[in-house]
Amino acid sequence: MSYQFDFSFLAERWPDFVAGAWLTIQLTVLSIGLGFLVGTVCALVRVYGGAAPRRLVGFYVEMIRNTPLLVQIFIVYFGLSSIGLKLSAETAAVIALAVNMGAYTTEIMRAGIQSIQRTQLEAADCLGLTRLQAIVHVVLLPAMERVYPALSSQFVLLMLASSITSQISAEELTAVANNVQSDTYRSFEVYIVVAVVYLGLSVLYRFGFWAIGLVLFARKRRLGTAL
C-alpha cells in the first residue's frame, strides 16, 4: 500500500467548502427551528387534543417516521413542481427537513409532556395561572428539560442528514465535496476533509445546544429527579 495523499486542492477550493458549510448551517438552523415549532404544537395536540386532531397528528408522525428522508425530499422538490408549485432546491430542502424534524420532535416532546403529572396543572390552576402561562411554564419548559439530551441529539442527526439534499442540487457541503471530487479525482482526501468539517459542525452544534440549555433551564437540576 503506497497511497500518496494530496490535499493541494484545498489551497484553491477552500472557499467552496466554506460556502457549502455555511449553506448547511443555514438549511439546518432554519429547519430545526421550524421543525421544533411544528413538533411542539403537534406534541401538545397529541397529549391534550381531541380524538380527531390526535389521530391526524398520529398519522403525520407515522407517515414521516416510516418513510425514507430522501423520498420525502423528492416528493417536495419534484412532486410539488409537477403540480405547478416550483420551489428552489434550498426551499424544498428546508421544508422537507422541517417536516421530518417535526415528526421526530413530536414524539420526543410527547414523552416529555406525558412525564408532567396532572397535579402540576391543577396546582397551576389554583395559583391562578392562565391556560397559556400554565402550558409554557408548568408543562413545556420542564418537559423540554427532561428530554433535552434526546432533542439535541435529534437536531445534530438532522444536520448530518441534510447531506442528502445534494441530490436535489442544493449546493451544501456534500454537494461541494462531490464537485471538487469530480474535478480533482482526489475522492479519498475530499471526503476526509468533509468528514472533518461535519465533525466540527457537530461539536459546534452540541456546544450551542448546551449553551441554550444553560439559559433556558436556569435552575440546574439533575436529570431524572422529581419536578
Next chain:
Amino acid sequence: MTKLLRRRVLAGLALALVPGVSAHADTLDDIKKAGKVRIAIDTAIPPFGMTDDKMQAAGSDVDTAQLLAKDLGVKLEIVTTTGPTRIPMLQTDKADLVISTLSITPDRAKVIDFSLPYADHPSVVASLTSVPLSSYADLAGKKVAVVRGTTQDTDLTREAKGAQLVRYEDDSTMALAFASGQVDILATARSLLPAISKKNPARKLQSRITMQTFYLAIGMRKNEPKLKDWVNGWVRTNLQNGQLGAIYKKHHGIDIPVDQLLKAGS
C-alpha cells in the same frame, strides 16, 4: 479446494490475465473461418443499445452490427459489455469489433484502432420550446441543469460564466428535474433528448447550442490492416448509400451529417 485444483485455477487465471498477445495472423481471416463475428455492444444505453420488449438486443448500434455481419457474410454474435469494459473486450480477444457509442479520443487511439466515423455524438444545450437561446451569453442568470462531473459540467463551468448551474447526480434525476418543471434548460448528450422529452409530453426539449462533437467509430485491435480496410470501406459505402443514416434516423429521429462524417474520416 484441494491443492491441485487450486493450482489449476490459479494457472487458468494467470492465462486469462495475459493480454491478447496470441499469435493471431489476421482477425478478418479468423472471422470468415469461424463463420461469425463477435461484436461488443453495451445494451444498457438506449437508443444505441438496449433490450426490447421481446428481450432481444435492439438499438442503433445493434442494427449497425447486424448490417455489418450480413455484409461480411457471417453470423453475428453480440458480446454484451459495459462502458468501461469496451476496450478490454478487444484487448483480451473476447470480441473482434466494438460498436458501442465508442467516441474517438486520442487516449483510446493509443491502445486500439478506430474505423472511419459512422455517426456523430454531440453534447448540446437544450431548452424548452418556449425558451429560445442562441449562445452561451444567453444563459446568463438562468438555471441550467447538468450531471455533476460530466464534460458538459466542466465545459459550461468554464465557458458560460453567468449561468447558474444546477448539478444532479445522474441522467435520470436531471431528466426528472426537467420533466417536473424545476429547470427549463439542460446540457447533455443529444442522443438523450428524445427520451427526456418523452417523460412529459407537455414539456418538449429543443436542441439549441452544440457544445462539443464526438465522432463514433468502430473499434478494433491494433495492427489489423486487412480488417481495418474492410471496415473502413464498409462504413464509407453505407454512409454514401444512406443505410447507416437510415438506422440512425430510425432510432434517434434525426439525420446524421454524412458529408461531415466522410470529411472527418479522410
